[in-house]
Amino acid sequence: MITAPALTRHRLSAFGLEIESDWPLSGTTPCPPGSGTRLVELPPDRMEAEWQQPAETVFEPAYPDGVRRFAVERDIRQYRLWFADEGRFLVATDGKMVATEAGAADADSLERILLAQVLPFAAALQGYEVLHASAVAIAGGAVAFAGPAGSGKTSLAARLALRGNRLVTDDVLAIERRGDGLVCHPGPPLMVLAASDLDVDALGTVVGSTDKLHVAVAPAEEPQPLRTLVYLERGERLELSALERGDTERALSSFFAPYLATPDRLRGHLDTALLLSDAVRQLRLTLPRPVDFDAALDLIAREVR
Amino acid sequence: MSDTATKNPLLLATIRVTKDIVYRDFPSETVVLNLQTGQYHGLNPTAGEMLAALDETGSVEAAAKQMAERHEVDVAAVLADMCALCEKLSERGLIEIEPAASQ
Numbered sequence: 043m044i045t046a047p048a049l050t051r052h053r054l055s056a057f058g059l060e061i062e063s064d065w066p067l068s069g070t071t072p073c074p075p076g077s078g079t080r081l082v083e084l085p086p087d088r089m090e091a092e093w094q095q096p097a098e099t100v101f102e103p104a105y106p107d108g109v110r111r112f113a114v115e116r117d118i119r120q121y122r123l124w125f126a127d128e129g130r131f132l133v134a135t136d137g138k139m140v141a142t143e144a145g146a147a148d149a150d151s152l153e154r155i156l157l158a159q160v161l162p163f164a165a166a167l168q169g170y171e172v173l174h175a176s177a178v179a180i181a182g183g184a185v186a187f188a189g190p191a192g193s194g195k196t197s198l199a200a201r202l203a204l205r206g207n208r209l210v211t212d213d214v215l216a217i218e219r220r221g222d223g224l225v226c227h228p229g230p231p232l233m234v235l236a237a238s239d240l241d242v243d244a245l246g247t248v249v250g251s252t253d254k255l256h257v258a259v260a261p262a263e264e265p266q267p268l269r270t271l272v273y274l275e276r277g278e279r280l281e282l283s284a285l286e287r288g289d290t291e292r293a294l295s296s297f298f299a300p301y302l303a304t305p306d307r308l309r310g311h312l313d314t315a316l317l318l319s320d321a322v323r324q325l326r327l328t329l330p331r332p333v334d335f336d337a338a339l340d341l342i343a344r345e346v347r
Numbered sequence: 348m349s350d351t352a353t354k355n356p357l358l359l360a361t362i363r364v365t366k367d368i369v370y371r372d373f374p375s376e377t378v379v380l381n382l383q384t385g386q387y388h389g390l391n392p393t394a395g396e397m398l399a400a401l402d403e404t405g406s407v408e409a410a411a412k413q414m415a416e417r418h419e420v421d422v423a424a425v426l427a428d429m430c431a432l433c434e435k436l437s438e439r440g441l442i443e444i445e446p447a448a449s450q
């Protein structure tokens with residue numbers, strides 16, 4: 043991958059990474075060049091040249107309508123991530139370099155995909171365990187919500203933030219095994235949520251939009267020990283139950299980018315799932331539709347003190 | 348050599364957990380992972396303990412003896428279950444069974 047020079051960079055700490063971007067993102071601060079994970083922009087012809095290199099398909103999900111929306115390929119130096127609406131990205135195999143294609147998407151769409159997909163991908167390549175989860179700091183530890191898209195991860199985390207708790211991350215959670223436990227690294231200072239979801243002005247400042255609002259919310263400043271993991275699922279009635287013996291299958295299915303199935307990552311998933319089982323309280327929350335979030339948060343508040 | 352050994356060559360074989368197979372004991376099961384395929388297999392706690400004993404001893408008889416002593420049960424009963432488990436694990440590529448040289 044070819045890097046573009048930049049005398050001033052913009053630093054962002056997220057997912058355990060110190061990211062140095064060639065352009066400002068939400069929450070970045072100017073900085074001199076350092077040794078962080080580089081985020082650069084390539085002109086379309088340079089990106090196209092990179093894309094012409096021989097590569098193998100790593101993952102390409104099949105959608106019911108047959109339309110291609112997302113693909114991951116790998117060539118000798120890097121992964122190539124293609125999104126139908128947000129353009130093309132290169133991520134070095136060690137995760138320490140990310141390149142976007144200049145002009146491929148509007149700034150808000152680009153920022154959303156970078157923060158929600160591409161940088162977490164880089165974090166995974168750098169050895170962090172990454173979960174599909176939102177998390178909030180409560181009483182000195184993190185409570186994380188894991189579940190599929192639309193299950194309520196962001197809605198619960200945002201409402202907990204409105205109740206005075208510090209956001210750890212929205213939608214993607216980077217964790218790290220430390221000793222006998224797991225710590226959660228704060229995500230970027232941004233939540234992406236539906237306009238009708240809640241009082242966004244009370245939560246933070248709207249800084250952009252795609253099909254949802256982008257709200258600047260300052261996350262916790264330090265990594266937080268992961269104390270509770272709540273698996274979200276739909277159900278007929280609101281119910282929170284403790285999984286006394288954990289839920290290995292749910293834990294293993296909660297990892298981000300499962301198609302990155304290298305032996306080291308697979309072993310890391312298994313060891314992380316074991317630590318989740320040993321050191322993290324696991325709960326299951328069933329949410330009927332429409333969701334009574336206040337009632338759900340009251341249930342959670344009784345379990346997590 | 349026991350009578351059972353003359354009937355079942357598995358009892359003379361060397362058992363190895365296949366390269367690229369790792370397993371971890373969770374509270375409710377043992378999860379066995381093939382690092383090459385990414386495929387997970389779940390074993391109940393007894394089967395997981397048997398796999399660990401096979402991994403430690405490399406022998407069905409020695410593993411069965413270890414299990415029988417630990418749980419104070421008849422070794423013959425454990426042997427039968429252990430042989431059945433070995434066949435299932437082998438079918439899934441989780442262990443390798445190397446026949447004794449004379450077989």
